Amino acid sequence: MIPTPIYDIHHLRWDADSNSFTANMHNLYCVLPDHTIHPEYFPNFRKKFIIRNNTTQGFRVFKHYRDFTYIVVVNECDHKLIILHFISEDMINCFIYI
Numbered sequence: 001m002i003p004t005p006i007y008d009i010h011h012l013r014w015d016a017d018s019n020s021f022t023a024n025m026h027n028l029y030c031v032l033p034d035h036t037i038h039p040e041y042f043p044n045f046r047k048k049f050i051i052r053n054n055t056t057q058g059f060r061v062f063k064h065y066r067d068f069t070y071i072v073v074v075n076e077c078d079h080k081l082i083i084l085h086f087i088s089e090d091m092i093n094c095f096i097y098i
Contacts, residue, residue, distance in 0.1 A: 003032055003033050004033075004044075004047075004048055004049060004050055004061075005030030005031070005032065005038060005043060005044050005049045005050070006030055006031045006032075006033075006049070006050045006051075006052050006059075007023075007028050007029075007030050007031075007049060007050065007051050007052070008031070008051075008052065008054060009021075009051050009052060009053040009054075010054075011023060011027055011028055011029070012028075012051065012094070018093065019091070019092055019093060020092070020093040020094065020095060021051065021092070021093070021094040021095070022094070022095045022096075022097070023094075023095075023096055023097070024096075024097045025041050025042040025096055025097060025098050026041050026042075027041075028041055028042040028096070029041065030042070030043060030044070030049070042096060045084075046064040046084060047064070048061055048062060048063045048064070048086075049061075049062055049086070050062070051094065060088040060089075060090070060092055061088060061089065062086035062087065062088050062092075062094045063086060063087065063088075064084065064085075064086055065085045065086060065087045066085050067082060067083065067084055067085065068082070068083040068085065069081070069082050069083075070082075070083075081097065081098075082097075082098040083095050083096065083097055083098070084096040084098060
């Protein structure tokens with residue numbers, strides 16, 4: 001098991017109206033506590049993680065809340081879209097598209 005991964009706030013999109021961060025899993029590389037980059041995309045999957053703002057040194061810890069699964073039809077082919085929903089202690093949402 002890896003230590004709690006840290007993601008840079010600039011790799012996620014912020015929407016103030018919905019109080020939410022969103023990101024595609026393939027855009028999330030994490031920094032481990034020893035300051036190395038983990039070789040996999042979003043390695044924690046459903047485990048807790050940290051989003052850090054390196055400019056302000058602020059951060060939030062996010063824990064898995066629930067999943068959403070959708071079937072999306074593209075060119076007559078069905079594709080499964082999974083969205084992992086995480087929430088911080090102060091109720092900020094984070095949606096990760098798998």
